[in-house]
Amino acid sequence: MKKKLLIVEDxxxxxxxxxxxxxDNGYDVVKASNxxxxxxxxxxxxxxxxIMDIRMPEMDGIEALGKIISMxxxxxxxxxxxxxxxxxxxxxxxADAYLTKSSNLDELVEKIEExxx
Numbered sequence: 001m002k003k004k005l006l007i008v009e010d011x012x013x014x015x016x017x018x019x020x021x022x023x024d025n026g027y028d029v030v031k032a033s034n035x036x037x038x039x040x041x042x043x044x045x046x047x048x049x050x051i052m053d054i055r056m057p058e059m060d061g062i063e064a065l066g067k068i069i070s071m072x073x074x075x076x077x078x079x080x081x082x083x084x085x086x087x088x089x090x091x092x093x094x095a096d097a098y099l100t101k102s103s104n105l106d107e108l109v110e111k112i113e114e115x116x117x
Contacts, residue, residue, distance in 0.1 A: 002028040003048040003116055008038035008064065009080075010056040014101075018051065018080075021105045022112070035064025042068050047075060048116055051108070052095075054081040062089065069094050076115040080108060 005027050009015040012033070019029045030045065032038040036058040038050070050068060054061035065077055076096040084100050097111050 002026060004028045004030065004046070005112070006030050006032060006038060006041055006045075006047045006050045008032045008035060008050065008052045008056070008061065010034055010053060014053075018105065018108070021109070025109055025112075027112070035059030035061055035067075038064050039067050039071075042071055042075070049112060050075060050077045051080050051112075052077055054079060054083060065095060078108070078111055078115070 005022055007015055007018050007029060009018065010033050015031050015033065019031055022029050030041060030047070032041055034056045038052065042050070052061040052065060061079060061081070065079070068075065068077060078097045078099060079095045080099050080101060082101045087098050096115055099107060099111060
């Protein structure tokens, strides 16, 4: 059965790019445009992994991460952001991985495979 991923990313072009790349890698992908939307989806559906940006409108990724982990502590979460300075924020330590965005998605795909294996 296909693994189901949730992408929480406010930039539509990036959200579509990640979704396309991950679908090409055999994953079932659901997309949310902010943390609030991501949490609503986690309440309704079962995901194998969440990929989350940090800086987003409505609710940022750090707040959303906390809420998702309190709902389902077993779900792996990858923080995927352009800002490496959040790495020192202790709230991000609850994530399973912290990756800095890159135009090459190989690192992201490798980390997803590692966390799901």
